[in-house]
Amino acid sequence: MTSLFLGLYGIFLLLVGARGNTPALMTQLQKDVPNYLPWLLAIIVIAFLSQYETTEKIVKPFIALLILNFFLFNFDTIKSEVEKIYSGATQNGQ
Numbered sequence: 001m002t003s004l005f006l007g008l009y010g011i012f013l014l015l016v017g018a019r020g021n022t023p024a025l026m027t028q029l030q031k032d033v034p035n036y037l038p039w040l041l042a043i044i045v046i047a048f049l050s051q052y053e054t055t056e057k058i059v060k061p062f063i064a065l066l067i068l069n070f071f072l073f074n075f076d077t078i079k080s081e082v083e084k085i086y087s088g089a090t091q092n093g094q
Contacts, residue, residue, distance in 0.1 A: 042066055 016025050046062055049055040071078065 039070070 016022060043066075046059055046066065049062075050059045
């Protein structure tokens, strides 16, 4: 499964380069990476802790807290995106 995602990401990067959008991608990455880096580190730590039997028991509550934190931190963005999707679906259904 990991190789599938890496392959798709590689194809994405090739297409970005072929269309000449590399500077735009780098600009966007510079803005996005500081926001996603703490989440990435938390996921890596939780994945590392889940590898051992002694710490595996405490990982599940931390996963739940991580998901809850993500939704609460991004609630306004998630709500607006869901409203956009719902309004687009109701307009297309009429």
